[in-house]
Amino acid sequence: MVLKNVKKLRVWTERERFHGKVLKCLTVILQTKGCYWNRCLMCGFSKELNSKTRFTLREQIEMAVKGEEFDVLKIFTSGSFFDSREVPDEFRSYLYTLLQSMDVKKLIVESRPEFIRDGVMNELASMPFEAEVGIGLETSNDFIRQNCINKGFTFRDFTEAAKKLRDYGIRVKTYLLLKPPFLSEKEAIEDAVHSSMDVMDYTDIVSLNLMYIPSNTYVEKLWCRKLYRPPWLWSAIEVLRRVRSGEMEIVCDPVAAGSERGPHNCRKCDKYVAEAIKKFSLSQNLADLNVSCDCIRIWQKIVEFESYSRVPLVQ
Ligand SMILES: [Zn+2]
Known part of the structure; x- marks a missing residue:
């Protein structure tokens, strides 16, 4: 639920384990100058920056936290919280002091692995609150990450960064992407499950991101030509089930579920299935994923045949 939308600042409250x-x-989306990499095939964040705020980072965070009571602060920058060109060192220090004064229990941020360095980690680790850093690994498969996403770092880069975070006592959240372009529905499921297993020893939690179609992206071009379809919500449920059965913690926020550009099933069951996924993400109880709809049979056929067709059989 969006609580505030002040001067294009996006802030909302949610629940977090x-x-x-x-x-x-x-949760606050801070508007920074954006991710320096800016070459991922599904990333539309830099294009959103056209509507850039005139407020400084400090002003943005002050507006966001004003009058709010919360235990956990989650900051998205659409880039890397530890890239000093994007988030200056002085702002990070200011934020840490602010969070201490508010008695916040946990801070969650995101970063590419190349910015997980000793200096900044030392500063963060010395804080009294718990810290968690999310890394958008997307897949443990280097070929897929390079050729289907263009992420620009390797699995080894990720494992080195994750080890460093844990050496400092900082929690690691690994983002995996369900259905990078050019993968069939079945390949996408298998890739997400295998990736979860591969990161097991390096991460505290996996966050499964379901692809949606942002504007002005390469993925949008494929989608407009019916060469790409966002994943079925049944595929997400299958990944969550298989990964959770292995005792791993895995969460998923099905952004834009049921919308034209979002992950979806038959449209009729989308809302209900997305709610089940959200409920499971908080409870980690597999019973919460016990939902059904007739379209599950169509999905089963898609999973079987799309690996042969190589293009979506149903949009
Ligand atoms: Zn359905």
Whole structure:
């Protein structure tokens, strides 16, 4: 639920797991100058920056936290929180001091692996609150990450960064992408499950991101020509089931589920299935994924045949 939309600043409250409990989390999308890499095939964030705010990072965070009570702060920058060109060192120090004064229990941020360096990690690790850093690995398969996503780093880069974070006592969240372009529905499921297993020893939690179609992206071009379809929600449920059965913690926020550009099933069951996924993400209880709809039979056929057709059989 969007609580505030002040001067194009996006802030909302949600719930977040914290050592088995569910706490109130304030999520803020800070507008920075954007990700320096800016070459991923599915990334539309840099294009959104045309509507750039005139507020400084400090002003943005002050507006976001004003009047709010929360235990967890989640900050998205659409890039790397530890890239000093994007988020200056002074702002990070200011934020840490602010969070200490507000008695916040946990800070969650995101970064590419190349910015996980000793200096910044030392500073973060010395704070009294828990820290978690999300890394958008997308897949453990270097070929897929390079050729289907163009992410610009390797699995080895990720494991080195994750090890460093954990050496500093910082939690690691690994983002995996369900259905990079050029993968069939079945290949996408298998890739996400295998990737989860591959990151098991390096991460505290996996966050499964379901592809949606952002504007002005390469993925949008494929989608417009019916060469790409976002994943079925049944595929997400299958990945969550298989990974959770292996005792791993895995969450998923099905962004834009049921919309034209978002992950979807038959449209009729989308809302209901997306709710089940959200409920499971908080509970980690597999029973919450026990949902059904007649379209599951169509999905089963798609999973079987799309590996041969190589293009989506149903949009
Ligand atoms: Zn359905």
